């Protein structure tokens with residue numbers, strides 16, 4: 198074996214955790230390879246080495262002296278949260294095209310060395326945008342879990358300071374912290390930092406914040422950066438260009454709505470009710486579905502409903518969530534039935550009956566009477 202002695206030393210220093218000697222030994226191996234004309238291999242190792250030196254982690258991460266999250270100077274608030282996730286803890290129902298994009302991103306990252314050896318830079322940045330409660334923050338955690346890296350979530354309330362110049366300083370401190378370790382840096386509520394520069398209401402300070410934010414993003418090199426916003430239209434145009442992947446996270450489609458409800462209901466519902474729930478919940482987010490299901494389950498427990506006894510309450514909670522003036526109070530029943538008919542206009546008397554826990558004949562009678570009166 199040509200490089201036995203170098204490799205043997207590398208193993209010794211690696212096992213002993215002596216980073217300084219390890220790095221110098223790897224550098225020796227690189228120059229040996231170069232001398233022997235094995236250019237591709239030398240380059241691959243060099244890149245590996247650079248990435249590791251920049252992110253200076255592996256050893257310090259598990260070490261006793263892990264550096265604390267930087268804090269805001271004036272009020273001592275931490276600028277970020279540090280969390281680790283396991284893949285099994287995170288479940289998301291996403292449309293296939295988004296799953297594919299995320300997979301692509303992960304594949305690129307996992308083949309980073311190979312791509313960079315061939316001179317293809319990778320820019321590990323994602324901008325997630327879409328309605329609130331569509332799973333953007335959760336997706337960031339999922340990506341960190343898939344990469345087995347900690348997620349460092351910036352706290353925009355702590356970063357954005359009312360003191361002149363402090364916001365930029367905070368951003369810089371946080372980014373420096375992220376650069377020192379292998380991690381996923383997550384800038385949630387990104388619009389709070391990256392608002393457009395053309396907004397005439399805003400003063401020079403904000404422009405400076407965006408400019409320094411962009412400079413800091415450019416200097417992040419190898420840090421995996423995810424940003425998320427519910428207000429993409431507020432973002433400065435120059436900000437968009439910094440991100441390689443721009444992923445719109447949509448409101449859940451029928452299939453996803455059904456999956457999310459099923460996941461939390463855990464089989465305690467008839468398929469008739471579940472299907473109607475999925476049909477008429479268009480336009481609501483995954484977070485809202487979760488809330489409705491949990492509210493339903495709370496009611497079931499507190500009122501001691503037997504299995505399937507009151508499952509129409511699930512539909513009622515959904516309808517009230519969409520249209521708060523439909524209250525399902527008994528004395529308003531007629532009004533409620535007519536309103537449901539008006540809002541969900543293709544709904545049969547049978548399905549309306551399912552919502553109210555009444556027979557389709559009863560519903561048909563109410564609707565008929567109304568027609569006669571009109």
Ligand SMILES: Nc1ncnc2c1ncn2[C@@H]1O[C@H](COP(=O)(O)OP(=O)(O)O)[C@@H](O)[C@H]1O
Nearest residue numbers: 288289290291329330331332333334335483484
């Ligand atoms: N597509 C989805 N699949 C499964 N759960 C979802 C989905 N979208 C939202 N949720 C649930 O709603 C919660 C809130 O979502 P979150 O990630 O905070 O949304 P966002 O960051 O887009 O506002 C999540 O923790 C998750 O449990």
Ligand SMILES: [Mg+2]
Nearest residue numbers: 333334385425
């Ligand atoms: Mg969020």
